Amino acid sequence: MPKQVPVTVLSGFLGSGKTTLLHSLVTQSAKQDPPGRVAIIVNDMSLLDVDGVVAEGTEVVSPSLGNFATLNDGSIHEAELLERLREETDRILDGYRPDHLIIETSGSTRPWPLIRFLRTHPKLELRGFLSLLDSAMLRDDFALGHAIVPRLQQHLRQGTRGIENLIAEQLMFANWILLTKLDKITDQDVQEIAKAISPINPFAAVSGTSYGNIRYADVLKVPPYDARRVAQLGRELDDADTKAGREDGIASLVIDTPRGFHPERLHTAFTEHLPQGLYRSKGFFWLPTRDDLVLLWNQAAGGVGLEALGYWKAGILTHDDSRLNDDERRVLEATLARLDPLVGDRRTQITLIGERDDTVAFEQVLRECLLSDEELVEWAEGHDFADPWPRSTVTLGTPD
Numbered sequence: 001m002p003k004q005v006p007v008t009v010l011s012g013f014l015g016s017g018k019t020t021l022l023h024s025l026v027t028q029s030a031k032q033d034p035p036g037r038v039a040i041i042v043n044d045m046s047l048l049d050v051d052g053v054v055a056e057g058t059e060v061v062s063p064s065l066g067n068f069a070t071l072n073d074g075s076i077h078e079a080e081l082l083e084r085l086r087e088e089t090d091r092i093l094d095g096y097r098p099d100h101l102i103i104e105t106s107g108s109t110r111p112w113p114l115i116r117f118l119r120t121h122p123k124l125e126l127r128g129f130l131s132l133l134d135s136a137m138l139r140d141d142f143a144l145g146h147a148i149v150p151r152l153q154q155h156l157r158q159g160t161r162g163i164e165n166l167i168a169e170q171l172m173f174a175n176w177i178l179l180t181k182l183d184k185i186t187d188q189d190v191q192e193i194a195k196a197i198s199p200i201n202p203f204a205a206v207s208g209t210s211y212g213n214i215r216y217a218d219v220l221k222v223p224p225y226d227a228r229r230v231a232q233l234g235r236e237l238d239d240a241d242t243k244a245g246r247e248d249g250i251a252s253l254v255i256d257t258p259r260g261f262h263p264e265r266l267h268t269a270f271t272e273h274l275p276q277g278l279y280r281s282k283g284f285f286w287l288p289t290r291d292d293l294v295l296l297w298n299q300a301a302g303g304v305g306l307e308a309l310g311y312w313k314a315g316i317l318t319h320d321d322s323r324l325n326d327d328e329r330r331v332l333e334a335t336l337a338r339l340d341p342l343v344g345d346r347r348t349q350i351t352l353i354g355e356r357d358d359t360v361a362f363e364q365v366l367r368e369c370l371l372s373d374e375e376l377v378e379w380a381e382g383h384d385f386a387d388p389w390p391r392s393t394v395t396l397g398t399p400d
């Protein structure tokens with residue numbers, strides 16, 4: 001038998017920091033001597049492949065290199081997505097021949113079907129099944145983690161499922177639990193959370209991180225996953241409905257339009273109207289006050305992050321130092337005019353994930369934040385817009 005490729009799974013509820021950690025691990029792998037041959041597969045329950053685009057932005061992985069794949073519009077506990085996972089895995093193994101495979105699951109993925117798939121694949125060896133927990137969310141919504149088990153027990157008595165079932169499963173099947181966003185909570189909060197979650201899975205190591213600062217070398221040292229420990233639990237869940245995205249009442253909606261957001265209305269929406277049941281929103285957008293930048297929106301629970309990913313092609317045309325010659329400028333202008341004569345390639349693509357009623361309601365709030373026809377004309381004419389969003393930037397590094 002050929003040597004099996006070690007697999008690390010990044011699991012965790014919506015907005016727990018999986019993509020941030022993935023980005024860090026892939027970047028660290030590339031800095032090894034010699035560089036690691038890492039491959040990644042990203043799963044996103046939304047139609048928009050936001051996480052995949054962000055992960056591909058490392059420039060270390062891409063479809064053209066044969067070491068990158070995305071699976072969107074579902075969670076990889078579903079039979080259809082598992083079959084697609086098998087196809088992409090085999091393609092990567094046969095073509096790129098990686099020495100490490102990292103799989104980032106969607107936030108709504110139930111662990112057991114994925115573990116069962118990995119343990120039966122002859123070319124793969126599951127090592128780390130990491131479950132990431134947003135420590136700020138546990139503090140604010142789950143009484144520092146102490147509310148998970150009581151709410152889970154209530155669902156079991158009522159024969160229902162909630163996000164507590166999903167979080168508990170992701171914890172119970174993990175062999176490494178990571179408390180993320182420690183910069184947002186106190187040391188005492190960390191101790192309380194650890195005390196609350198340890199009884200759920202006393203066999204898993206528990207550690208904490210901020211901004212994905214976990215050493216890649218430590219991830220590689222994780223021993224093979226002990227599937228025997230969870231086999232009985234897995235058998236008990238085998239008959240459960242694996243349509244967790246529907247079963248848990250989680251809805252995924254998309255806004256896709258060339259219009260940008262009005263900066264002030266968008267700020268008001270997220271500071272005054274953000275519902276508790278909106279677990280996650282993410283995507284790309286533009287503001288008339290920063291219309292050259294591709295902005296990444298990243299909201300998880302009550303936390304919001306803004307990141308500049310690069311420049312719109314239409315934005316580059318406004319730069320005095322673009323270094324475009326006359327022919328290149330004419331070709332680019334013609335291309336953008338065919339896309340949209342006013343905004344060019346600028347676009348707003350946001351996915352919203354959460355409890356259905358709250359998600360539908362907030363989608364409408366966001367649509368009211370889009371620029372009107374009159375405001376688009378004002379932007380094109382160079383009018384000013386009030387912009388309360390911060391303008392300072394922070395650059396994050398990776399662990400030494």
